[in-house]
Amino acid sequence: xxxxxxxxxxxxxxxxxxxxxxxxxxxxxxxxxxxxxxxxxxxxxxxxxxxxxxxxxxxxxxxxxxxxxxxxxxxxxxxxxxxxxxxxxxxxxxxxxxxxxxxxxxxxxxxxxxxxxxxxxxxxxxxxxxxxxxxxxxxxxxxxxxxxxxxxxxxxxxxxxxxxxxxxxxxxxxxxxxxxxxxxxxxxxxxxxxxxxxxxxxxxxxxxxxxxxxxxxxxxxxxxxxxxxxxxxxxxxxxxxxxxxxxxxxxxxxxxxxxxxxxxxxxxxxxxxxxxxxxxxxxxxxxxxxxxxxxxxxxxxxxxxxxxxxxxxxxxxxxxxxxxxxxxxxxxxxxxxxxxxxxxxxxxxxxxxxxxxxxxxxxxxxxxxxxxxxxxxxxxxxxxxxxxxxxxxxxxxxxxxxxxxxxxxxxxxxxxxxxxxxxxxxxxxxxxxxxxxxxxxxxxxxxxxxxxxxxxxxxxxxxxxxxxxxxxxxxxxxxxxxxxxxxxxxxxxxxxxxxxxxxxxxxxxxxxxxxxxxxxxxxxxxxxxxxxxxxxxxxxxxxxxxxxxxxxxxxxxxxxxxxxxxxxxxxxxxxxxxxxxxxxxxxxxxxxxxxxxxxxxxxxxxxxxxxxxxxxxxxxxxxxxxxxxxxxxxxxxxxxxxxxxxxxxxxxxxxxxxxxxxxxxxxxxxxxxxxxxxxxxxxxxxxxxxxxxxxxxxxxxxxxxxxxxxxxxxxxxxxxxxxxxxxxxxxxxxxxxxxxxxxxxxxxxxxxxxxxxxxxxxxxxxxxxxxxxx
Amino acid sequence: xxxxxxxxxxxxxxxxxxxxxxxxxxxxxxxxxxxxxxxxxxxxxxxxxxxxxxxxxxxxxxxxxxxxxxxxxxxxxxxxxxxxxxxxxxxxxxxxxxxxxxxxxxxxxxxxxxxxxxxxxxxxxxxxxxxxxxxxxxxxxxx
Numbered sequence: 001x002x003x004x005x006x007x008x009x010x011x012x013x014x015x016x017x018x019x020x021x022x023x024x025x026x027x028x029x030x031x032x033x034x035x036x037x038x039x040x041x042x043x044x045x046x047x048x049x050x051x052x053x054x055x056x057x058x059x060x061x062x063x064x065x066x067x068x069x070x071x072x073x074x075x076x077x078x079x080x081x082x083x084x085x086x087x088x089x090x091x092x093x094x095x096x097x098x099x100x101x102x103x104x105x106x107x108x109x110x111x112x113x114x115x116x117x118x119x120x121x122x123x124x125x126x127x128x129x130x131x132x133x134x135x136x137x138x139x140x141x142x143x144x145x146x147x148x149x150x151x152x153x154x155x156x157x158x159x160x161x162x163x164x165x166x167x168x169x170x171x172x173x174x175x176x177x178x179x180x181x182x183x184x185x186x187x188x189x190x191x192x193x194x195x196x197x198x199x200x201x202x203x204x205x206x207x208x209x210x211x212x213x214x215x216x217x218x219x220x221x222x223x224x225x226x227x228x229x230x231x232x233x234x235x236x237x238x239x240x241x242x243x244x245x246x247x248x249x250x251x252x253x254x255x256x257x258x259x260x261x262x263x264x265x266x267x268x269x270x271x272x273x274x275x276x277x278x279x280x281x282x283x284x285x286x287x288x289x290x291x292x293x294x295x296x297x298x299x300x301x302x303x304x305x306x307x308x309x310x311x312x313x314x315x316x317x318x319x320x321x322x323x324x325x326x327x328x329x330x331x332x333x334x335x336x337x338x339x340x341x342x343x344x345x346x347x348x349x350x351x352x353x354x355x356x357x358x359x360x361x362x363x364x365x366x367x368x369x370x371x372x373x374x375x376x377x378x379x380x381x382x383x384x385x386x387x388x389x390x391x392x393x394x395x396x397x398x399x400x401x402x403x404x405x406x407x408x409x410x411x412x413x414x415x416x417x418x419x420x421x422x423x424x425x426x427x428x429x430x431x432x433x434x435x436x437x438x439x440x441x442x443x444x445x446x447x448x449x450x451x452x453x454x455x456x457x458x459x460x461x462x463x464x465x466x467x468x469x470x471x472x473x474x475x476x477x478x479x480x481x482x483x484x485x486x487x488x489x490x491x492x493x494x495x496x497x498x499x500x501x502x503x504x505x506x507x508x509x510x511x512x513x514x515x516x517x518x519x520x521x522x523x524x525x526x527x528x529x530x531x532x533x534x535x536x537x538x539x540x541x542x543x544x545x546x547x548x549x550x551x552x553x554x555x556x557x558x559x560x561x562x563x564x565x566x567x568x569x570x571x572x573x574x575x576x577x578x579x580x581x582x583x584x585x586x587x588x589x590x591x592x593x594x595x596x597x598x599x600x601x602x603x604x605x606x607x608x609x610x611x612x613x614x615x616x617x618x619x620x621x622x623x624x625x626x627x628x629x630x631x632x633x634x635x636x637x638x639x640x641x642x643x644x645x646x647x648x649x650x651x652x653x654x655x656x657x658x659x660x661x662x663x664x665x666x667x668x669x670x671x672x673x674x675x676x677x678x679x680x681x682x683x684x685x686x687x688x689x690x691x692x693x694x695x696x697x698x699x700x701x702x703x704x705x706x707x708x709x710x711x712x713x714x715x716x717x718x719x720x721x722x723x724x725x726x727x728x729x730x731x732x733x734x735x736x737x738x739x740x741x742x743x744x745x746x747x748x749x750x751x752x753x754x755x756x757x758x759x760x761x762x763x764x765x766x767x768x769x770x771x772x773x774x
Numbered sequence: 775x776x777x778x779x780x781x782x783x784x785x786x787x788x789x790x791x792x793x794x795x796x797x798x799x800x801x802x803x804x805x806x807x808x809x810x811x812x813x814x815x816x817x818x819x820x821x822x823x824x825x826x827x828x829x830x831x832x833x834x835x836x837x838x839x840x841x842x843x844x845x846x847x848x849x850x851x852x853x854x855x856x857x858x859x860x861x862x863x864x865x866x867x868x869x870x871x872x873x874x875x876x877x878x879x880x881x882x883x884x885x886x887x888x889x890x891x892x893x894x895x896x897x898x899x900x901x902x903x904x905x906x907x908x909x910x911x912x913x914x915x916x917x
Contacts, residue, residue: 162822404807451809493827493855495908496818499810505818505825513806513818513825525810 016095030079040069064116065090086118160201210238236286253360265302289411299382399478402453407516414466435475445526446477469520553629558602564661570613589622597670600624681706683717719769737769781865785832789902826856834907883911
């Protein structure tokens with residue numbers, strides 16, 4: 001069921017239950033204004049929500065009750081028992097319809113007209129009584145959701161953090177004493193449970209922004225229809241996650257801005273055709289995470305803001321024209337945030353009701369956000385809202401500078417490289433340090449230096465974090481990259497925020513507080529001003545002269561120089577051996593808690609290596625390389641390869657042949673679910689064939705192997721699995737490795753086979769035989 | 775008027791702190807420094823899974839940072855943020871009668887934080903408010 005509808009049902013039911021008592025109390029004291037107001041608010045809210053959710057029956061009932069109650073409120077009408085009964089009947093009916101919606105059952109019309117008629121002054125309350133019996137047949141469905149206060153979630157969250165800290169403390173203490181394996185195992189389990197729990201608790205606060213956006217198509221459709229306009233809405237980035245509370249607070253401003261855009265911005269079809277635009281207006285709502293902020297953009301291709309009309313309006317309202325005209329362009333545009341302003345000459349049903357952009361701005365600044373306008377008269381308006389991530393969970397990278405750890409939001413990080421690689425140069429230009437990374441020259445800021453923690457000592461291997469803060473990119477030099485962690489960021493005390501380099505504080509698993517670096521603040525603090533990014537000249541020339549395909553050149557594991565189309569490279573990252581593992585029948589790389597297929601040509605690396613994360617728009621494959629070299633442009637005409645394989649062709653770069661990887665082949669071979677025939681084949685042999693096929697085969701298939709009892713002609717199994725002792729007569733042709741399973745643990749110990757129910761042991765033994773990795 | 779006061783030692787002096795300002799009294803653990811923060815901000819500490827900003831009361835009042843790791847602190851919530859005010863030592867909580875501070879007006883750091891006087895065993899003790907100490911009073915009064 002639609003989230004919104006579910007929410008409406010929960011809310012309505014809850015209020016209706018609370019209200020039943022109010023109505024009865026109102027009956028005994030009809031002049032109790034507070035009770036009357038409570039009931040009025042309820043029917044009013046229901047009416048509003050119903051209009052929005054397209055529930056005409058409920059809307060009609062609520063509307064009728066609202067009208068009657070409004071008359072009582074304004075004193076036009078005196079409440080009497082007949083009216084109270086009629087209102088009560090309507091509230092009951094609303095509850096029943098809501099139950100029916102939730103249960104997905106249909107509910108007969110049941111004399112709703114009579115219920116409404118009973119509200120009329122002087123109506124006989126007998127009508128209402130007649131109507132009531134028809135309504136008792138609905139079975140109530142048990143609700144699968146509860147509504148919770150954010151306070152409770154906060155307390156849950158803080159309790160969770162306490163639990164993590166207690167676990168850490170326990171682990172620390174256990175390490176110092178002689179560890180009993182049984183206790184260690186219990187602790188392991190506790191840790192795993194806590195980790196799961198923490199993720200769940202964390203998620204309770206987060207909501208996909210989708211829940212905010214999902215109502216928009218309807219809003220756009222209704223608004224556009226009522227104004228006889230045609231608008232196509234595009235929504236992007238609905239999977240960005242935001243704090244629940246933040247989403248609630250954004251709801252009204254967003255709807256308001258959308259309505260404004262359609263009412264004021266997008267022109268009617270005739271005007272649009274006259275202006276040479278397509279009749280259908282375009283409205284785009286997009287969300288993305290940018291550094292420490294969530295950015296929501298609302299862009300339309302309408303007429304934009306006519307600044308002179310805004311000024312004329314304000315002058316008509318008594319403002320001094322000369323002062324207004326003297327303002328700069330940006331300030332003039334900012335005038336639309338003046339209270340009580342509407343540029344429409346006639347207030348329409350949609351906007352122009354006195355709720356203006358001032359209210360929107362106020363609402364956004366209340367949650368610590370800001371709003372910016374980009375106006376192109378005649379071509380459209382783009383409203384950009386930045387909302388802070390504080391309170392949100394963000395993915396961070398933990399770095400160290402001068403012995404202290406800091407968190408950097410992952411979102412602003414383009415790439416992390418190590419110093420010392422060939423493709424990286426560090427230079428001092430005048431007063432500034434610059435880093436040249438694969439032809440990209442960027443200002444270098446030492447984190448320790450900016451924070452006045454260390455002098456510019458740059459010895460040994462260091463890490464360079466390439467940061468993109470929107471206005472530009474720079475390189476942040478840190479001593480080391482320690483970890484990645486999902487953290488709950490809270491605002492720090494004002495005196496800490498005043499330093500301008502922190503975005504908040506957080507408590508990671510270590511239990512030691514940590515500061516989140518505001519990269520834009522660090523850049524400002526270091527006196528960095530962004531112009532257009534400098535591209536190293538030689539490359540700039542090369543790129544301009546040769547129309548062709550930009551490719552990333554790299555040194556492959558086998559020592560060959562290869563290249564891959566730049567457009568499929570998502571990012572380049574350093575990787576460690578420990579991230580590699582053989583699972584599900586192929587080599588995989590653990591990245592941010594997920595496994596992606598790992599491809600390589602040549603020997604598996606033995607030390608640190610780099611990976612290219614390649615994307616085809618849907619799937620992802622990692623390709624292991626020795627190191628990245630350069631970005632160059634090659635002619636799309638390649639010398640064809642000799643045979644189909646990983647290489648699509650050979651290009652010439654500065655007179656040297658460079659093999660270009662075949663992206664299609666890479667994905668076809670390595671993306672999960674396609675290359676089934678590449679999975680290792682297990683041949684099951686020996687007695688007890690039933691056990692083999694019932695017990696062992698499913699487990700092996702789940703682990704990504706193919707299983708057979710008799711290989712097809714020409715097919716060669718990668719491993720032979722045999723249960724029980726006996727001489728290996730038939731496997732004597734020892735061309736394929738054999739894994740022997742023992743029926744009981746005792747004999748497994750005696751003859752070096754693997755006990756058949758030791759799942760990990762069995763898989764490890766098979767993995768050792770089939771894979772490169774044991 | 776009889777109110778409860780926490781008697782503490784700050785910057786070598788005995789002071790009284792209104793109990794309404796005191797959320798709890800804690801033993802300080804490890805403090806994580808905050809680079810670029812003012813001198814009287816010692817850093818961040820974790821108290822029962824909450825991050826608090828640790829204030830060096832001595833530095834805030836005298837301008838001279840206190841030596842060594844803070845050991846005891848008074849936790850107070852000011853404008854929704856938790857602060858730990860490091861103190862030299864803590865004594866008891868007891869009820870006292872507060873008297874207005876008479877005598878010459880000046881704007882030294884102590885006076886900016888002073889809220890009155892109580893008398894303990896015949897000895898006058900200054901009532902100090904914690905919230906002004908969040909900003910560096912010794913620096914403010916010099917300007």
